[in-house]
Amino acid sequence: MADFEKITETPSNYDDLEQMDTLSILENMNREDKKVADAVALTIPEISALVDALEERFEKGGRLFYIGAGTSGRLGILDASEIPPTYGMPHDRVIGLIAGGDSAIRKAVEFAEDDTQQAWKDLMNFNITVHDTVVGIAASGTTPYVIGGVKDAKAQGILTACITNNPNSPLSRAVDLAIEINVGPEFVTGSTRMKSGTSQKLALNMISTALMIRIGRVKGNKMVNMQLSNNKLVDRGARYLVEALHITYTEAEALLEQYGSVKKALDAKKG
Template sequence: MERITEKDSDYNNLEAMSVREILENINNEDQTVPRAVEKVIPQIERLAEAASEKMKSGGRMFYIGAGTSGRLGVLDASECPPTFGVPFDWVVGIIAGGDTAIRRAVEFAEDDFDQAWLDLKEFHINEDDVLIGLAASGTTPYVIGGLRKANEHNIITGCIVCNSGSPVAAEAKFPIEVVVGPEFLTGSTRMKSGTAQKLVLNMLSTSVMIQLGRVHGNKMVDMQLTNKKLVERGIKIIMKETGTEQPTAAELLLKYGSVRKAIEASFK
C-alpha cells in the first residue's frame, strides 16, 4: 500500500526558513485537516451509531494504539468521566507499552502483534463492547492484532487511520480513513495526522455521550465538580436552566452535588 503519511513534505530546506515562515507553513497545512475530516463524516456516523447502540445496552468503548495515536486514545478516554460524569471503565484507552509509554516511548511495543489482545483481556472485553484501533499509518501490528482477535470474538471493531487501503482498515468493520496528505515535517504524524485523529475522537465520543443522554440542551450537566472553575460553571448552568439567582443555585448544587440533580429538584 502507498503510505501518504510517509511521503516527502511539500516543503523543503526547513532549516533555512524564518520562524514566521515555519509557523505560517505549518498553519497552512493544518487548515487542510478539518476539510479531510469533513469528507469522512459518514464513516464517523456509522461507527458512532454502532458504538452508541452497544453502550446503551451496557457495553464499553475501547481505544488501542501506539505512540501518538495511543496517547490520543488515552487522552480522549480519560476526559470522558470528568466531562460527562460516566464511570472510568465506560471508555478505556490502552497504549502499546502500557502507561509508561504515555510519557516515554517503549521500544518496539507497537510491533507486538499479540499484546493488544492480552491487554484487552485484562478488562474482560466481550461482544457487548466496541474496539477502535488508532493508527495514523494503518500498519501498526499491535492494532492489527487486537482488531483481528476482536473480530474473532464477534466484537464490533472500528478504526481511525490516515492512509487509504491500510491493513488496519481492512480489519475494522467500521473504518474511518482521514487522509490528510504528507506532513510538514516528513513522516511526523504527530502533526496533521494526530490533529485529524483528535478531531475525530472528539466527534466520536461527544456524539456517543449525547446519544447516551449525558448532555442536557448544550450543557455538561453530568460533569464532575472537581475544581472551583467547574463548580462556578455548574452554578451558572443551574441559574440559566432554572431561572434562579446565584445564592439559590449554589445552595441547590451544594445540596445535591450534581448539576443535573439540582436542576431536576428545582422543578419538582
C-alpha cells in the same frame, strides 16, 4: 500490497526547512493544518455510523476501547480520560490502551508496537465482551499492536473500527468500520504527530462527544453531568442552574451542594 500507498511517509510539500525563518516555518505549518478539518469532514458518514453503533452497545452496558501506539495511543488515552470529568461517566466505560502500558504515555517503549498479540492480552484484562467496541488508532495503518488487537477482537464477534491516515491500509481492511482521514504529506516528512495526530484528535472529539450527547449526558448544550471537581466547574454548574431555573447564584450554589450535580438538581426542581 500493490494498491496501498503510505501517504503518511511521502515527502513533504516543503523542502529546505532548516533554511526557513521562523515566520515562514509557522505560516507553512498553518497552511498545512488548514487542510485537516476538510479531510475529517469527508469521513463524517463513517464517524456517524460508528457513533450510532456505539450508542446501541452502550445502552446494553457496552464499553468503548481505544488501542494505539505512540502518539495515536496517547490521543486515545487523552480522549478516554476526559469523559468522566466532562460527562460524569464511570472510568470504565471509555478506556484507552497504549502499546507498552501506562509508562509509554510519557516515554516511548522500544518495539512495544511490534507485538501482534499484546493488544488482545491488554483487552482481556478488562474482560471484554461482544457488547464492547474496539477502535484501533494508527496513522500508518500498519501498526502490528493495533492490527493484531482489532483482528483478535473481530474474531470474537466484537465490533471493530479504526482511525487511520492511510486509506486502504491493512488496518482498514481488518476492521468493520474504517475512518480513513487523508491529510496528505506531513510538513516534516513522516512526522505523524502533526496533521495526522490533529486529525485523529478531531475525530476522537467527534466520536466521544456525539456519543455522550446521544446517550443523554448533555441537556440543551450544557454538560449537566460534569464532575464538580474544582471551583471553576462549581461556578459553571451554578451558572447553568441560574439560567435554567431562574434563581439566584446563591440558591444555585446551595442546590449543587445538596444534590451534587447539575442534572440531579435540575431533575429535583423540574421533576
